[in-house]
Amino acid sequence: MKKQFIILCFLFALSVEFTFAVEQRFPRPDFESGYVQPEPTSPAARAAAWQYIDIAVLILTLSLSSWLVLQRRSRNLIFTLMLFSLWYFGFHRQGCICPVGSIQNVVAALFDPAYAIPVTVVVFFIVPLIFTLFFGRTFCAAVCPLGALQDAVIVKPQKIPAWLNQVLGLIPYLYLGFAILYAATGAAFLVCRFDPFVGFFRFGFNEGMFIFSIIIILIGMFIARPYCRFLCPYGVLLKWLSMLSKKHATITPNECIQCHLCADSCPFEAIQIPTPDKYPGDTTRTRRQLYLLLALTPLIVLISAWSFSNLSVLLSREHYIVQLAEQIRLEDSGQATSITDASKAFRGAGATTQELYLQAAQVQRQFKTGSWLLGAFIALVFMMKLIYLQFWRRRTDYEPDRANCFSCGRCYAACPKEHERLRELQGVLYSEDI
Amino acid sequence: MKIFNAEHIPAAQKVLQRIALIAAVFIFVISAFFILNYIQLKANPPLKSPALEKLYVQLDADPNNAELREQIRALDLLARKAYFTRQWQVNFGGYMLLAALVILLLAIKSISSMTIKYPELPKTTGTSWEVRLMTQKWVGLAGIILLVSVSALALLTRREMKTAAFAQPPAPPAAVVDFKIPEAADIESNWPCFRGPWGLGIAHYDNVPQRWDGASGENIIWKSPIPAPGFNSPIYWNGKIFTSGADATIRKVYCYDAQTGNLLWQRDVTSIPGSPTESIKVADDTGYAAPTMTTDGNFVFAIFANGDLVCFDFNGNTVWANNLGAPDNHYGHSSSLIIHRDLLLIQYDHSAQAGLLLALRANTGEQVWEAPREMGLSWSSPILVNTGSRWEVILSANPNVISYNPETGEELWRVECLGGEVGSSPVYADGFVYAANDGAKLAAIKLGATPEIVWEFNDDLPDAASLLATKDYVFVPTSYGAMSCLDAKSGEKYWLHDFDSGFYASPVLVGDNVYIMDMDGVMQIFKADKEFTLVSSASLGEAATTIPVVMDNRLYIRGSENLYCIGEK
Amino acid sequence: MKEADEKPVHRRQFIKAGLHTTAALAIGGLAGMALSKSAPANLVWQIDPDKCIQCERCATNCVLNPSAVKCVHKYAMCGYCDLCGGYHRPGTKNLDTAAESQQCPTGAINRTFIEEPYFQYTIDEKLCIGCGKCVKGCGSFGNGSLFLQVRHDRCVNCNECAIAKSCPADAFVRVPANKPYLFRGGVAGAEPPNPLSGEAS
């Protein structure tokens, strides 16, 4: 069982010394020519020290990125840092471990009593969240290798309708829900499996993923950062935290003069334009809608949870144990068309079918609970989004949408006030130079 | 970023466009190459060449064909070369592709950065208000689509869901749910343990035959072989008879149908956690399955000489099992089990000075309490006594008779009166506990605030058999065949009769008669009276040292080989 | 709604500060819970040889090409046989190093003469693709001194190992990075308890 692998690993760690003693073949040939038996080579795994360097680089790049976004306000430097991250976390570290995937490790650690999580992975998960809580999504701006790769291939970003942007923006919630369900039950790490960019980092693809990756890259040339906006499950957490962040990137360095010049500068459509002075809708109607939505929420959540829970058995088929148990059951009932290696290995190992079925039932029970929660979560996301859209907030300035802004700094240049600031800065420099 | 002067821009752009074009073509070519390569690899993987395999088959048929060998070598080399070349091509091509992509991107980016962008009014269509309304609509629609799809999917896959589901593990609490503490009436209408209800040797039926003959078959309704040996007596509950058998290597529990004598199930008691791997040494006349089983109507319990304790349900499913630790007992463990409410009580005087009385939860096997007993080894069995005010579980051992509260294990009283190797179990009748063993004495203990010995008897004392006590009399069997009848209250000896054969089994009161099996398998039946009157001597036809199960017009007796059902036909 | 914007600004800020603190606490809690279950060392993938059935997926399912899984020779268990179940093609007549006598599809095993009658077999990892054919042959006929192992100079330690996911025997385990290899004492069922083992190491 995959779930037990960590426990196993400790057992092995304990037993290595012991088993070494019984590894001598029987009986040892007595060489007369003075031949000495070589030891098998065992190239070491990456040294532990490198993990700390990774952590240091992560914190350093995050700090630098935050500074560049909030203080230095230089798109070119952000882009440069982004290229560095793309090289380091992407091509050099070959994409593992990345904060996006680390969600699953954390979830597995929380739900599977047998799963131990390396400290590095916890740090990789937590640190970008903390930075986002204080500075906005500066992680997305210049640290995340997946974002960097997409950012680098933007050629001619096209606008998509704002409503579509919002609807597609709900997909990450679904993805996150499924990723957590599958990680918590020990079935799979979906986010890693369907990571479209990691294949580029290590020059290794399977056929399906290669096509998916190419499609995402091609789309990414015209619709900026499609993965970040419409898929990334880590982005969900970052969105929430970014909305609450202490500081956040601003379009203008000081004040907004409502010149409209920045409105189209964001390829991610994350600039919010000012609202009319007066609430344009029918207040009573809006309020009625709000009450209706609030009243409907429990019902919708229940229906959705019920529907998803009814799929739990089928969802559980991704789990190794359920797959094996199904195959064994087919074979035992004479319905199997062929025998798989897995069933052969299972029968060779000598565990009883009964035990396997019980384990499978156990997994399916976990999936049942998980699917209820997943269904409820997804319905809740939609309902909360609808409820949120009922609220009207007046805005006088052009502001980045904190949830969806990647702090990439592209809008700085569109702001006349920024140009003013730069000129002043240069002026100071000039005067100092002179 | 001012790389070019304004007048150079068109020319530079042209160059960049060319570069971009070349890079694009290059990418296209490499990609096409990759795809072709992939298709080719899929079609015929170089390391699995059918031609080569054919040659190998030929070579196996004609191993000395030098030409064939040369062919194989050439082909093999070719295949491996192809494989590694492909590998190199893929890796190298990958880098080339990446480099071309970078160039293409750089070129395109430079071109676009050179196009001077003048500020323009935003094209953003619609006010944020309209966008909001649209978004509301589409989020709502998307949600509905999703909900409808998932619900439809859930309905469509209902059958698949059912067939793909695995049965939930049979929850062990199910046993707890069904678990029912036996009523006194149930216990008295069955024969749940050693010497019948509460272990007192008093039958609650009196309509059983007084004569039978195993040889002629008279009054034998059925007989059924018991494969494994054991000196334990059968027990009975609702039409099922249970008994156990064991030798040095196997341990078995049998369940028979009381109606027909069919063996309903037999279970091997193996793989008990903690069970000793080496077999225990026991005396031949004690054996490996001396303790009588017990039941509470929910489960049956059996203990064996090596300390294996097992609980089955009535269908033979193991409910729980464990090993109490191999007893250090030179004859072999022989104390029988008894149930008080939901507690299984085990007299486990498993080594000198280190005895225990254990109470385990009947349905789970978890220990509820234990009372240490710094006694000598003993072979007697506990009895349960309702004194009118409380329940007591009373145990005999060297040198004490001790009573415990069966709920808590608290010691209630003790009387020192025994000695040596105590194999005879205590009995109770009408406020008196009687305990005896060969080499010590028979003591009549009157219960009360401080139980005390009222009278003693020292003539012919029991060894393995136990006493039988009624309101009026105490019957004292011995292993050499002497049977005494004493007055229960005064100890006055009414009579002494010498039977031909000795008694290891204990007597049972059936109506006005005492039934006791002698060592030859003959049931001696005599009146429970001040005068000795032999009613009958009924022979089983094989040796037996067990206690009969007395039910409605039925006696169930375990002989050395067979289980007998005796009744008026 | 419309009313919202008429509310005093500081109230919204207060709520936001509260939520901010809550989020910070949540992150801290999550980190604490995860860290309480953290492993002392980093973990890497490895194959449990007792489970491995040499199904070839190691050769084809690794994200790397060639695979990070290679055959490793535990010389101490080797019989140094002239006829090697791992090296020679089943049924081969001549015990030599000719192509037609070898079974390794890439010719990654080297056979060298030590002394009469012993031969040493070494794995050329540059050529080994981790198909496990020799491991199976050695396990069937020999002492089982060949193992498929994840080589950590190549493995990129994917979070979800593609081979582990497709391993039919569920033989992939995560082991501490400081003890990243798993060998076993003998072929399951083939090796009786060995009294000589003590003085061997």
Added chain:
Amino acid sequence: MKIQSGRKTLATVLVMLVIAATITWLGYHSLTRKPAPTGDNPFEYDIETYRHVPEEMIRYTQIRQIPVNLDKLLALAVAADKRICVSGDNKILQYDADGKIARSFNLTASAQCLAIASNYRLFLGVGNHIEIYDTTGALVKRWPPFDANSFITSLAVTHEAVFAADAGKLIILRYDLNGNLLNKIGEKDTTRDIPGFIIPSPYFDVAVDPDGFIWGANTGRLLLENFTPEGGPRSHWGTSSMRIEGFSGCCNPSHFAILSDGSFVTAEKGLERVKIYDRAGQFIAVVAQPSLFRQGTAGLDLAVDSDDCIYVLDSGARQVRIFQHKNSING
């Protein structure tokens, strides 16, 4: 205007339905797929052709099997009265001729091999030494080990001597019945043209033929070698081949026994098969083909009874299989 907006709504509903149906369809197909069967392995270690044995070669038929309730079966012996002894799990199990357990007793360590003398005493090879038990399971004697590194893998007992195959020292030891070492057999000796035993895996069998000569399995050379009791080399036979007439792999036969007419029964590991060779080492017939055993079963210990029935210890299926010649059943 109104009609238009009605059309638009209808179109929207239709589009929605199509999308919903598509999602449902996709979901249905991805969730209800059966686990894919395994593709074939391009790197299969393929010895299937050798595992197949033509039916006409199989001259024996299994007449009985006795399940053995031990985890690890190690050795087997049959006495003159056909009682069967099996060793494993630190135990000796004795079965009577009907296959019922007659007795069992425990040992301090598992016996690697066992032999039954004509007086029914049990000779056990336990680690580096020999132990002798009487029929009740009482230890009669424990002989001192020849060498601390000795490892006794096989025993043969005659009326005057005990032969022990020592895989640790690569020799056969000849003892008298009192445990005195008489001589060593098969030690590497170039002057007498004895190449020495090569034992790559822990199987090294010894047997005595009807003429009183000693046979040892030189598994590393895939040979059966013959010696006089005094250690003089006599002859040898055996060919290395996966084909049915040879010994497969690097170290076979793992076990052998000698029938009353002096022909040989051999057992192999890797290709689990039991075969008969005549006195000269000519392949005669197959007793048990590989398909009978679980793949990977090693250590098929052999024994022969007074009627030349062949007993095979199947450690994979945990049973003793008893084979009889087809002719003798018919006749």
